[in-house]
Structures are given as C-alpha cells and as structure tokens.
C-alpha cells in the first residue's frame with residue numbers, strides 16, 4: 001500500500017485537527033546535523049520540558065531504562081577535541097594539510113550545538129527484560145526528544161558512532177548501563193531546507 005507523504009488537510013473545526021498537527025510534527029521532523037547549527041542558547045525550562053517528555057516514553061513493566069547526561073558549554077569543545085584525537089590515526093595517510101583540515105573540522109563540529117545529550121540504557125537488575133525491549137524503550141524516549149525539538153524548531157540527531165558511544169561511557173557507567181551514543185540539539189537557520197523527504201514509504 002502506498003502512503004501519501006503530505007498530512008491530509010483538515011479544517012481547525014474538524015475533530016481530527018489536533019491529530020493533524022501531530023502528524024505534521026512527526027512528518028516534518030528531520031535529522032539536522034551539527035555542521036548546520038547556528039549558535040543559540042537552549043532556555044533551561046525548554047531543556048527540562050524536552051527531557052521530561054523523553055521520560056513519558058512507553059516502557060515495559062515501567063522499568064524506565066534510561067539515563068540522560070547533558071553536555072554543554074566547555075563540554076562541546078572537549079568533545080570536539082576528543083573526536084579529533086579519536087580519529088587522529090584514521091587520517092594518518094592524508095597529507096599533513098588535509099589531515100589538519102579534517103581534524104580541525106572535527107574539533108569545531110560540535111561548537112554550535114545548543115547541547116548534546118548522552119543516551120544511556122539502564123538495564124533493570126530485578127526485572128529481567130530482554131535487552132531489545134529496553135533498547136526499544138530508550139529509542140522511544142529518544143524519539144520523544146526529537147519530536148519535542150522539532151515542535152520547537154530545534155534541530156536534533158542521534159549519533160551512534162563509536163566515538164559518541166565511547167565519549168558518553170567515559171563519564172562512568174554502572175555495570176547494568178550501556179552507552180547508546182549522543183543526541184545533538186541545536187538551532188538551525190530559518191532558510192535551511194529540512195523537508196526533503198526520503199523515498200515514498202510503503203507498507
């Protein structure tokens with residue numbers, strides 16, 4: 001079955017109006033990458049709202065298997081430096097100039113983010129759920145963050161590269177915890193064309 005990408009048009013008086021707004025928000029959400037961010041402070045109450053929305057995600061047996069760590073301020077710079085160091089050998093075959101460019105790109109990459117959020121899965125030690133259920137719950141929480149961001153015109157994306165996973169882990173994980181990477185949050189220019197949709201979804 002083919003699905004149309006455009007949310008169906010409903011009048012405000014229509015009882016499904018609210019659903020339509022939700023559909024628009026879901027379908028307009030796009031991953032926005034940190035090199036597209038422009039500097040901007042995330043107000044504290046908004047950050048709090050976003051994180052609280054994360055915790056409203058469905059989760060089996062109410063294990064709430066997540067922990068989030070907010071990185072901002074000097075940690076953006078520290079993460080850039082960490083990435084450059086992490087990838088140092090990866091670029092060792094490039095010319096010194098190209099190598100410098102690549103590493104400088106990495107160093108600067110996170111600097112315009114409003115913040116980054118470390119995503120940690122916390123396995124419940126008393127209720128033995130399959131790991132996939134806990135990952136599914138954390139992913140739902142991450143999607144709540146992404147949708148909250150897009151509703152506020154804040155860009156976000158989830159980075160699950162080894163470097164992101166390792167950076168979060170560096171800050172300490174309990175035995176029942178696992179790093180699932182980093183979410184980048186940041187403002188983006190009004191003119192950014194974010195709505196190119198992927199191929200037509202089919203069921």
Ligand SMILES: Cc1cc2nc3c(=O)[nH]c(=O)nc-3n(C[C@H](O)[C@H](O)[C@H](O)COP(=O)(O)O)c2cc1C
Pocket residue numbers: 029030031032157158159160161
């Ligand atoms: C579990 C997960 C991991 C992801 N990891 C990365 C990543 O490491 N690097 C990256 O650039 N994008 C990552 N993404 C973002 C995807 O590339 C993006 O969602 C996909 O291209 C679809 O685009 P959209 O989010 O705009 O719909 C990840 C997304 C998910 C759901």
